[in-house]
Amino acid sequence: MPEEDRKQLTKLAIVPAYNEEGMVGRVVREINRQAPGFDVIVVDDGSLDATAIVAEREGATVLRQPFNLGIGGAMQAGYKYALHHDYDVAVQVDGDGQHKPEYLPSMLEALQTSGEADMVYGSRFLGDPGYKVPWGRRFGNRIFGVLLSLIVRQSITDPTSGFRMVNRNGIELFARDYPHDYPEVEAILLLHAHRLRIHEVQVRMNARGFGESSIDYPRSAYYMIKVMLAIFIGLLRRRPTPMDGPPPDTGEFEPVAPGAGAAGVHAREGDG
Amino acid sequence: MTGLIEVAQTTLEDGDLSGKAQVFAVIGTVLFLGLVVELVRRRRLVERYALLWMSTALLGVILAVWNGGLNWLADRLGIISPVNALFLIGLVAVFGLLLNFSVAISRLSEETKIVAQTVSRLDAELRALRGRAENGRGNGAESGDEAAHQRAGSAGSE
Numbered sequence: 001m002p003e004e005d006r007k008q009l010t011k012l013a014i015v016p017a018y019n020e021e022g023m024v025g026r027v028v029r030e031i032n033r034q035a036p037g038f039d040v041i042v043v044d045d046g047s048l049d050a051t052a053i054v055a056e057r058e059g060a061t062v063l064r065q066p067f068n069l070g071i072g073g074a075m076q077a078g079y080k081y082a083l084h085h086d087y088d089v090a091v092q093v094d095g096d097g098q099h100k101p102e103y104l105p106s107m108l109e110a111l112q113t114s115g116e117a118d119m120v121y122g123s124r125f126l127g128d129p130g131y132k133v134p135w136g137r138r139f140g141n142r143i144f145g146v147l148l149s150l151i152v153r154q155s156i157t158d159p160t161s162g163f164r165m166v167n168r169n170g171i172e173l174f175a176r177d178y179p180h181d182y183p184e185v186e187a188i189l190l191l192h193a194h195r196l197r198i199h200e201v202q203v204r205m206n207a208r209g210f211g212e213s214s215i216d217y218p219r220s221a222y223y224m225i226k227v228m229l230a231i232f233i234g235l236l237r238r239r240p241t242p243m244d245g246p247p248p249d250t251g252e253f254e255p256v257a258p259g260a261g262a263a264g265v266h267a268r269e270g271d272g
Numbered sequence: 273m274t275g276l277i278e279v280a281q282t283t284l285e286d287g288d289l290s291g292k293a294q295v296f297a298v299i300g301t302v303l304f305l306g307l308v309v310e311l312v313r314r315r316r317l318v319e320r321y322a323l324l325w326m327s328t329a330l331l332g333v334i335l336a337v338w339n340g341g342l343n344w345l346a347d348r349l350g351i352i353s354p355v356n357a358l359f360l361i362g363l364v365a366v367f368g369l370l371l372n373f374s375v376a377i378s379r380l381s382e383e384t385k386i387v388a389q390t391v392s393r394l395d396a397e398l399r400a401l402r403g404r405a406e407n408g409r410g411n412g413a414e415s416g417d418e419a420a421h422q423r424a425g426s427a428g429s430e
Contacts, residue, residue: 077389
């Protein structure tokens, strides 16, 4: 790899994208430019446009979901990939351009130095968000922030931020169990229940690259109620368990190339 | 015909289902059971759910025909009109079935999700392998030296 990186950590940027052909190319390019140590995987969540083709043209590996799974399922596909290919670090960078890759190096720094955090996430509200957050979002954030802070006994200023970097522990947990519809808030509870530690860093985000937020008013009401329900039922569980039924997909398959570790395969791709 | 039914009705105790209603219940249930069997025959319904529906229908028809049973049940439940006990039981059975389906759907969507995630990962890995295989072949055709050089390089990097 061109960039020297301490301890030779393998790092993966997971870019969930749904109908983002206009934006995803720029996101991949920016990650490659600002954080060249990261391999990039775009999770095309059943897009109807050319998202996968654009992402591939920029050199990203693409996980094509056969149909739309929603952000939770898409991100989990990314974490599963990270687990299978033995990555040490994985970070979510949204395909709509909201998350700025320029923060990746400092988030990585925080993950490695901030007293054994398992997840470092970028909070808009540690400082000035830098753009006008719609009041509905701000309100939701405040409520969830207060609730979560009480439960996890640590200040969570931006519980709906998806800009998150996890270490191997986080990758293993999220590959095994990740919430469905609106995963951000629940994922924090999940980390807490598994005694994984969370650390906040201040970031600014772009207002969404394209169009309006995908969450309109009726839907944000549904969002609030659904997440509340998840929080309270989550508290009733002694420890969150994956749904019963199929065994969790944690890697019964052999690595791709015999002899070569999956991570090695990936590294060579990066060289070529 | 109507006269006959009137005669039958006069012998009923207060609150019993009329013979007419019972005939309808039996005919309806038989048609329903026939439909379920037909769906299973065409493989549009798996036996597990067929059994569920058939047993619900049987329970309904037994209570509709057997006045004694229904009266006893209504009495136990403190329901004055036995026919309401029948409705109540029908409603409870339907709720139970629906909840059962929600559970089944939740499990299915979880399983579907896992399959989709696995398929997408295997697809990405297959593409990567295929791309590398094609590159290797292409280089070999153009110049053997270059391919050999590349092999040596990649071996060294491992």
